Amino acid sequence: MIQEGNLANFRKSYEKGVISDNFKHFSPFYIFQKWFEEAVEDKHIIEPNAMTLSTISSENCPKSRIVLLKKFDLDGFTFFTNYNSTKGKSIQNNNNVCLNFYWPSLEKQIIVIGNANRIPQKESDDYFNSRPHGSQIGAIVSKQSEVIDSREFLERKFIELNDYYTKIKPKRPKNWGGYLVKPNSFEFWQGRKNRLHDRLEFIYEGNTWTSNRLSP
Numbered sequence: 001m002i003q004e005g006n007l008a009n010f011r012k013s014y015e016k017g018v019i020s021d022n023f024k025h026f027s028p029f030y031i032f033q034k035w036f037e038e039a040v041e042d043k044h045i046i047e048p049n050a051m052t053l054s055t056i057s058s059e060n061c062p063k064s065r066i067v068l069l070k071k072f073d074l075d076g077f078t079f080f081t082n083y084n085s086t087k088g089k090s091i092q093n094n095n096n097v098c099l100n101f102y103w104p105s106l107e108k109q110i111i112v113i114g115n116a117n118r119i120p121q122k123e124s125d126d127y128f129n130s131r132p133h134g135s136q137i138g139a140i141v142s143k144q145s146e147v148i149d150s151r152e153f154l155e156r157k158f159i160e161l162n163d164y165y166t167k168i169k170p171k172r173p174k175n176w177g178g179y180l181v182k183p184n185s186f187e188f189w190q191g192r193k194n195r196l197h198d199r200l201e202f203i204y205e206g207n208t209w210t211s212n213r214l215s216p
């Protein structure tokens with residue numbers, strides 16, 4: 001039982017890994033790939049590709065929410081969403097975004113800051129066409145982030161469109177697709193003993209990546 005909401009004794013010691021000094025010489029993309037592979041192999045992590053995406057609205061208000069990473073390569077990080085959603089509108093106004101991966105069982109956090117841009121329509125089509133039928137209908141049904149009357153409204157629309165699309169193949173709505181986040185900084189965090197955590201940042205400046213160890 002939590003006493004009067006006091007969480008002062010919620011403490012754990014972090015001892016699962018290290019970031020040695022020679023990591024400084026690696027590419028941040030390589031380190032991301034290696035850590036991601038570790039997360040995929042860890043049976044405690046159900047969705048290793050779930051990441052927190054933070055955006056800034058036109059009123060300069062931040063908002064964070066989870067989205068799923070669907071592709072990672074040297075160009076950056078791709079996720080899919082509705083371009084007319086709250087996040088889509090925020091990115092339209094200011095494409096500086098932050099991605100955060102936290103894998104508690106590995107005591108690892110990765111923070112990526114970069115610029116989000118829509119991927120080519122053909123790539124969004126290809127991904128949309130690869131999705132299960134129900135998810136395709138769901139994307140067509142949902143005007144993501146808009147106010148709706150009831151759950152029933154959604155269910156009814158789903159049934160209607162599901163019937164309609166038994167004869168024809170669902171097509172990607174133009175307002176649904178991918179964003180590629182091109183990183184300009186990475187921070188790798190590994191929990192360590194006595195709160196002396198390891199933090200290694202990489203910054204892209206003047207066409208090259210430079211790295212620094214940060215104080216925990």
Ligand SMILES: Cc1cc2nc3c(=O)[nH]c(=O)nc-3n(C[C@H](O)[C@H](O)[C@H](O)COP(=O)(O)O)c2cc1C
Nearest residue numbers: 050065066067068079080081082085086087088145
């Ligand atoms: C595990 C998980 C995965 C999610 N994946 C996505 C996703 O890939 N794309 C997406 O648009 N929303 C995804 N969502 C829903 C978002 O968190 C959010 O509710 C939605 O995108 C609307 O956000 P917005 O109104 O800020 O634009 C996911 C939520 C969770 C909890």
